[in-house]
Amino acid sequence: MKKLLSGNEAIALGAWEAGVQYASAYPGTPSTEILENFALYPGIKAEWASNEKVALDNAIGASFGGARTIAVMKHVGVNVAADSLMSLSYTGVKGGLVLVSADDPGAFSSQNEQDNRQYARFGKFPCLDPADSEDARRFMATALEVSERSQTPVLLRSTTRLSHSKSVVEFTEPQAREFQPLPKFEREGEVTRVIIPAIARRRHPEIEQRLQAVAEWAESAAINRLEWGDKRIGVLSTGIAYQYVREIFAGYSILKLGMSYPLPLDKIRAFATEVEELIVVEELDPFIEDQLRAAGIKVAHGKDIFPLCGELTLAKVRAGAIQAGVPVEPLPGKVAPLAELAIPSRPPALCPSCPHRAFFYNMARQKRHAMIAGDIGCYSMGVMEPYKSMDMLISMGASIGMAHGFKQAGGQESAVATIGDSTFFHSGLSPLAAAVYNHVNITVAVLDNRITAMTGQQENPGTGITLQGEAGREIDIAEVVRAMGVTFVEEVDAWDVAAVAKTLKAAMQHQDGPAVMVVRGACIFTPHFKPQASLQVDPEKCIACGVCFKVGCPAILKSERIYEKTGKQQTKIDPLLCTGCTVCQQVCPVGAIERGSE
Amino acid sequence: MIKHKNFLFVGVGGQGVLTASDIAAQVGLDLGLDAKKSEVHGFSQRGGVVESHIRWAPRVGSPTCEKGTVDVLLAFELLEAARWIDWLKPGGDIIVNRQQITPMSVNLGQANYPDAEALLAALEKRAGRVIPVEALPLAEKAGNVRTINTVLLATLSALLETDPQLWENAILRRVPKRYAEVNKVAFKLGQAAAKK
Numbered sequence: 164m165k166k167l168l169s170g171n172e173a174i175a176l177g178a179w180e181a182g183v184q185y186a187s188a189y190p191g192t193p194s195t196e197i198l199e200n201f202a203l204y205p206g207i208k209a210e211w212a213s214n215e216k217v218a219l220d221n222a223i224g225a226s227f228g229g230a231r232t233i234a235v236m237k238h239v240g241v242n243v244a245a246d247s248l249m250s251l252s253y254t255g256v257k258g259g260l261v262l263v264s265a266d267d268p269g270a271f272s273s274q275n276e277q278d279n280r281q282y283a284r285f286g287k288f289p290c291l292d293p294a295d296s297e298d299a300r301r302f303m304a305t306a307l308e309v310s311e312r313s314q315t316p317v318l319l320r321s322t323t324r325l326s327h328s329k330s331v332v333e334f335t336e337p338q339a340r341e342f343q344p345l346p347k348f349e350r351e352g353e354v355t356r357v358i359i360p361a362i363a364r365r366r367h368p369e370i371e372q373r374l375q376a377v378a379e380w381a382e383s384a385a386i387n388r389l390e391w392g393d394k395r396i397g398v399l400s401t402g403i404a405y406q407y408v409r410e411i412f413a414g415y416s417i418l419k420l421g422m423s424y425p426l427p428l429d430k431i432r433a434f435a436t437e438v439e440e441l442i443v444v445e446e447l448d449p450f451i452e453d454q455l456r457a458a459g460i461k462v463a464h465g466k467d468i469f470p471l472c473g474e475l476t477l478a479k480v481r482a483g484a485i486q487a488g489v490p491v492e493p494l495p496g497k498v499a500p501l502a503e504l505a506i507p508s509r510p511p512a513l514c515p516s517c518p519h520r521a522f523f524y525n526m527a528r529q530k531r532h533a534m535i536a537g538d539i540g541c542y543s544m545g546v547m548e549p550y551k552s553m554d555m556l557i558s559m560g561a562s563i564g565m566a567h568g569f570k571q572a573g574g575q576e577s578a579v580a581t582i583g584d585s586t587f588f589h590s591g592l593s594p595l596a597a598a599v600y601n602h603v604n605i606t607v608a609v610l611d612n613r614i615t616a617m618t619g620q621q622e623n624p625g626t627g628i629t630l631q632g633e634a635g636r637e638i639d640i641a642e643v644v645r646a647m648g649v650t651f652v653e654e655v656d657a658w659d660v661a662a663v664a665k666t667l668k669a670a671m672q673h674q675d676g677p678a679v680m681v682v683r684g685a686c687i688f689t690p691h692f693k694p695q696a697s698l699q700v701d702p703e704k705c706i707a708c709g710v711c712f713k714v715g716c717p718a719i720l721k722s723e724r725i726y727e728k729t730g731k732q733q734t735k736i737d738p739l740l741c742t743g744c745t746v747c748q749q750v751c752p753v754g755a756i757e758r759g760s761e
Numbered sequence: 762m763i764k765h766k767n768f769l770f771v772g773v774g775g776q777g778v779l780t781a782s783d784i785a786a787q788v789g790l791d792l793g794l795d796a797k798k799s800e801v802h803g804f805s806q807r808g809g810v811v812e813s814h815i816r817w818a819p820r821v822g823s824p825t826c827e828k829g830t831v832d833v834l835l836a837f838e839l840l841e842a843a844r845w846i847d848w849l850k851p852g853g854d855i856i857v858n859r860q861q862i863t864p865m866s867v868n869l870g871q872a873n874y875p876d877a878e879a880l881l882a883a884l885e886k887r888a889g890r891v892i893p894v895e896a897l898p899l900a901e902k903a904g905n906v907r908t909i910n911t912v913l914l915a916t917l918s919a920l921l922e923t924d925p926q927l928w929e930n931a932i933l934r935r936v937p938k939r940y941a942e943v944n945k946v947a948f949k950l951g952q953a954a955a956k957k
Contacts, residue, residue, distance in 0.1 A: 324799060324824065495850055504843065507864050508866055509773065509865075511808055
C-alpha cells in the first residue's frame with residue numbers, strides 16, 4: 164500500500180517491520196509520535212520511561228537480553244541519556260539497538276538547537292540521516308543491521324522537518340505478530356557488558372577498529388547514493404537538506420549521504436575529483452564539512468555561504484547557491500508584506516480553564532518578594548504577559564536545583580521553583596532530595612495537571628496509565644514528598660484562587676527546609692476535565708477596571724460597551740472559548756461575572 | 762491538468778488546519794501526483810499561529826514551500842491571511858475565512874486588530890483572486906462549527922476546478938462516520954461560497 168506518513172510514523176513502522184520487540188521513550192517534541200505510533204503495532208512492548216536516561220537504560224537491558232530495541236527522545240533528551248550512551252559504545256550491544264534522536268533546528272519547541280550528529284563522533288558510533296519518510300522507514304532496518312553486525316549502538320537522527328512532514332511510503336499492511344519471549348539468558352564468558360576500568364581500557368581500541376569497519380562498509384553502502392548530473396558542481400548533502408538541494412541544484416551532480424558518521428571518505432574523494440567544485444549543504448553545524456577539510460578534501464563552499472544557525476529552507480539554500488555564483492532558476496517575483504497595517508503578534512497562551520492560570524495569577528501578585536525558577540512544560544508560559552513570573556529556566560528538572568543554589572548562595576528573596584508532574588518524575592526527585600538533605604528553605608510548586616501536557620497529553624507515573632493503555636501504578640506526589648522528609652506538604656485545588664494564594668504565601672514563609680505545594684487540576688485536554696457552562700459579564704456591574712485581564716485568559720475580550728464613569732471599555736467573555744473555570748469570576752472585585760444561561 | 766501546486770494553510774491552533782492539510786495532501790495523491798505536507802506543532806497548539814505547507818508535483822522535493830511561490834493561501838482566520846501574504850506568488854489566490862480570533866496582545870490592549878475591510882482591501886491589492894468565506898456561520902448552518910475546514914476545502918476544490926468528489930471522498934475517509942452528513946452539507950455550502 165501507498166500512504167502519506169509522517170517521518171515519525173515511518174520510523175515507528177520501520178522499527179516494527181525490522182522486528183523491534185521493545186521500545187522505550189520519554190515524550191518530547193518533535194519525537195513524541197514515534198512511540199505513540201509504535202505502541203499500536205502487534206506483538207511488541209512499548210513504554211513511556213520516566214526520563215530519557217531511563218528509556219535508554221531500558222533499551223540497553225533489552226539489547227543485552229538479545230532483543231532488537233529502540234530508545235526514542237528529543238535532541239536535548241540525549242543529553243540526559245548521555246551518561247549511559249557514552250559507555251554503551253564501549254560495552255557494545257547484543258540485540259540491535261538504535262537511539263532515535265529528533266533534533267529541532269530552528270528551536271520551534273526547544274531550549275536550544277544542538278546538532279546531535281556530534282554525539283556520533285563524540286561517542287564513536289554511526290549516525291544515519293533520513294531525508295524523507297521512506298528513508299526513515301528503510302534506514303531503521305539498516306541501522307539495526309549495522310548495530311548487530313558491528314555490535315554498536317546506532318544513532319538515527321531525525322529533525323522537526325522530517326518528523327512532522329508527511330511523504331509517500333510504500334509498504335505491506337502489517338500482519339498479526341506474537342510477542343516472543345527472549346531465549347534463556349546465557350551468561351557470557353567475557354564480561355564486556357560490565358564496564359569496569361580494565362574492560363574499558365581493553366575495549367577502547369576495539370571500538371576504534373569497529374568504527375573503521377563501519378566506515379569501510381559505508382564506502383559501498385546503498386544508503387550513500389550518487390546522482391550524477393552536470394559535473395561543474397558537485398553537491399554533498401544529507402538529511403532534509405538534501406530535499407532543498409534537489410530542487411535548487413537540479414541538474415547538477417549530488418552525493419546524498421544517508422550516514423553522516425563515519426563518512427565514506429574514498430567515495431567522497433572520488434566524487435570531489437570528478438566534479439569541478441564541491442559544495443557541502445548541511446543543516447546547523449559544519450559536521451561533514453569539517454571532516455572533509457580534516458581529510459584534505461577540497462571544499463569550495465559550505466558554511467561560508469549557508470547559515471550555521473537555524474533551520475535551512477529552500478530560500479536559504481537558493482541564496483547560498485546564488486552567492487556561490489551557481490546559476491539557479493529565479494523566482495517569479497515577490498508579493499510585498501502587508502506593511503500598511505500593523506499586524507499584531509499571536510503568541511501562544513495558557514488555554515481557557517488551564518489549571519496553571521490561578522497559580523501564575525497569584526505568583527504575579529507575590530513576585531516582588533520572590534525569585535521564580537521555572538521548568539519545561541506549558542507553564543513555561545508563566546514568563547509571558549500578563550504574568551511575567553519566571554526569572555530562570557534552563558532544562559528539565561532544573562527549577563528545584565536553581566532555586567536551591569540561589570537561596571544557599573545568599574539570595575534574600577523567597578526562592579520558588581515551579582515544576583510539572585511529569586517533569587517532577589523526570590528529574591525533580593533528586594534535586595528535592597538535595598534540598599531536604601541540606602535543609603534549604605525553598606518553595607516547590609508542583610503544577611500537577613495529571614498529564615504530560617505540552618507534548619500532546621502523554622501519560623506518566625503520576626497518572627498510572629501506561630503507553631499501551633493498561634492500568635499501571637499511580638504514584639502520589641504528596642506522599643512521595645512526605646516520605647522524603649518534607650515538612651510542609653499541601654495539596655490545593657488549581658482553580659481556587661484564594662486557596663492557591665494562601666498556600667503559596669504559607670509555603671514562601673516556611674522555614675524548615677523545602678515547602679512543597681501540589682497544585683492539582685487536570686489539563687483541559689484530559690478526560691478528567693469537565694467543561695462547565697460559559698461565564699458572562701453583566702454590563703450593569705462591570706466597572707472596566709481590567710483586573711480580569713490579569714488572569715491572562717484568551718476568552719476574556721474587550722467589549723464594545725463603554726463604562727460611562729471612566730470612558731473605558733468593559734469586558735466581555737467569548738462564549739465559544741470559555742469553559743467556565745471561574746478564575747476570572749473569583750478575581751472580579753464587583754461580582755460582574757456570572758454563569759451564563761447555556 | 763494540474764502538474765504543480767503549492768498551498769499554504771494558516772490559522773490559529775484548534776481550528777482544524779492540520780486535518781485540512783492532511784486531506785489536501787491526500788487529494789494530491791488521488792490526482793496521481795506526488796504530494797508532501799509539512800507543519801510545525803508543539804507550542805503552536807496553544808492558541809498560537811499554525812502553518813501547514815502542502816505541495817503537489819510529479820515529484821516533490823522540499824516538504825515546505827518557498828516564500829513567493831504559494832499558488833493558494835488558505836487562511837482560516839482573517840489576520841493570518843495578512844501575516845502570511847508575502848508567501849504568495851505574484852498573481853496567487855487567497856481563500857480567507859472572515860472569522861476573527863483576537864490574539865492575546867489585542868485582549869491585553871497592547872495592539873489593535875486591524876479593520877476587516879482594510880485588511881481585505883490590502884489583500885486584494887496583492888493577490889490574484891481573493892475569496893472571502895463566512896466559514897463559521899456556514900459551518901454552524903451545516904450543523905457543527907468544527908466543519909469550518911470542510912467548508913474551506915470545498916471552496917478550494919471549486920477554485921482549483923478539480924473533481925469535487927475527490928475532495929469529498931478524502932474528507933469523508935478522514936472524519937468519524939457519525940459526522941459524515943454534516944460534512945456533506947458543509948461541503949455543499951463551501952462550494953457555493955466560491956461562486957459568489
